Amino acid sequence: xxxxxxxxxxxxxxxxxxxxxxxxxxxxxxxxxxxxxxxxxxxxxxxxxxxxxxxxxxxxxxxxxxxxxxxxxxxxxxxxxxxxxxxxxxxxxxxxxxxxxxxxxxxxxxxxxxxxxxxxxxxxxxxxxxxxxxxxxxxxxxxxxxxxxxxxxxxxxxxxxxxxxxxxxxxxxxxxxxxxxxxxxxxxxxxxxxxxxxxxxxxxxxxxxxxxxxxxxxxxxxxxxxxxxxxxxxxxxxxxxxxxxxxxxxxxxxxxxxxxxxxxxxxxxxxxxxxxxxxxxxxxxxxxxxxxxxxxxxxxxxxxxxxxxxxxxxxxxxx
Ligand code: MTE
Numbered sequence: 001x002x003x004x005x006x007x008x009x010x011x012x013x014x015x016x017x018x019x020x021x022x023x024x025x026x027x028x029x030x031x032x033x034x035x036x037x038x039x040x041x042x043x044x045x046x047x048x049x050x051x052x053x054x055x056x057x058x059x060x061x062x063x064x065x066x067x068x069x070x071x072x073x074x075x076x077x078x079x080x081x082x083x084x085x086x087x088x089x090x091x092x093x094x095x096x097x098x099x100x101x102x103x104x105x106x107x108x109x110x111x112x113x114x115x116x117x118x119x120x121x122x123x124x125x126x127x128x129x130x131x132x133x134x135x136x137x138x139x140x141x142x143x144x145x146x147x148x149x150x151x152x153x154x155x156x157x158x159x160x161x162x163x164x165x166x167x168x169x170x171x172x173x174x175x176x177x178x179x180x181x182x183x184x185x186x187x188x189x190x191x192x193x194x195x196x197x198x199x200x201x202x203x204x205x206x207x208x209x210x211x212x213x214x215x216x217x218x219x220x221x222x223x224x225x226x227x228x229x230x231x232x233x234x235x236x237x238x239x240x241x242x243x244x245x246x247x248x249x250x251x252x253x254x255x256x257x258x259x260x261x262x263x264x265x266x267x268x269x270x271x272x273x274x275x276x277x278x279x280x281x282x283x284x285x286x287x288x289x290x291x292x293x294x295x296x297x298x299x300x301x302x303x304x305x306x307x308x309x310x311x312x313x314x315x316x317x318x319x
Contacts, residue, residue: 001080001139001237001257054216058128058148067132070143072215074288079222080137081241082189083172083179091222098178098221100242105227107155109247110165119226123212125158126150131209133232135239136271136300142285147230148213153204155246161200165248168203170196170229173244190256196229196240197253197267201309207232207302233302235269266319270310271300275319 050073079091101120108114128148136142156168172194176183182192202208209230212219219225224241231238237257257265264278273283273296284293299306310318 001261051215052217055218056123056128056148056213056216058130058213058216061130061132061146063132067134067144069132069146070288075143075145075214076220076222078288080236081222081224083181083192083194083242084222085181086189092220094180095221098225100221100225103226103244105243106245107159107247108245109169109249110162111248112160112162115159119212122150122155122210122227126154128212131207131211131230131232133207133209133230134297134300134302135230135232135236136285136296138235138237138265138269138277138282140280140282140285141288142296143288145230146215147209147211148216149209149211149227149230151206152208152210152229153206155210156200156203159246159248161248164250166200167249167252168198168200169245169247169249169253170198170240170243171245171247172240173242190260193244194240194256195253195259196238196255197249198229198231198238199252199309202231205306205309207305233271233299233306235271237265238269268310268315268318270306270315270319271296272298272315272319274298275316 050071052072077092078088080088081091081095084091084094103119104116105119105122106114106116128150130146130148132144132146134142135145152168172192173179174182174193176185179192181188181190198208209232211224211228211230212226214223219228221242224239224243227243228241229239229243238255252267255265255267257269258267271282276282282296285296286293297303
């Protein structure tokens, strides 16, 4: 991805490699004696460190595929959230005083009747579930996150979109007092608000989640408090954070990264190892905290569930 001001890549593949190696080494050092234990149990052990006390009630994901979770520390200390900064390790310290309560979410556009609600009401209205999902960033790193949330389809049903509504558009908060990059005015890295969109059938898909927590606890600000989108078969940039508006539209929304670099980022952004980013391969990925890269899976491993949504589409053209 590019910062607007300098047109330089923020992170090259080499940076990601060094970063992951560094994290990996540090973990091995810290866990010293645990080295003999299998990687899986080392990860589980580490996952139990630094957990905030749980404050959400939810149905647990039984993790049938036995995905190996990344630690709370990894998930919450290495973030993309440009409204704060483009420095992945700098987001967390800058986000500590972010206010996300009260938080008004507006539902409008092509619906029977537009309405507003507080994010807290959503947590009370819909039963929460844990969803352990693979998360693949377009930059070539990945992780496994135990999100907590509810299906976006529940909210859409409540919103009662009109038949004309073909897409869902999402917007992040604009508040220069809270987001340092927005306070930079014309020198901001991106044009705000950050915008994302989904086709209606993608939005209604049972895997598409509105996340309000992770690891049993409400989302920390750096991960998109109080509510964000998670679409596990798409690149991470589709997972818009700190959402304040959800609008139903007839035409395809122009998402932030497509507007910014249309040759590099599309609307669909489905994880696809066969379609390279113009500047790097998407065949492999480095899981945060791991030494070796692993193969990237078609639709991030969710092909059985979602491939039918794109039947007959040229995935090189609709990238
Ligand atoms: N949402 C907003 N509002 N601003 C952002 O900069 N970055 C996106 C996405 N959502 C971003 C955002 C990108 S590029 C990624 S990879 C994920 O958030 C990162 O989510 P995480 O920090 O929880 O891992």
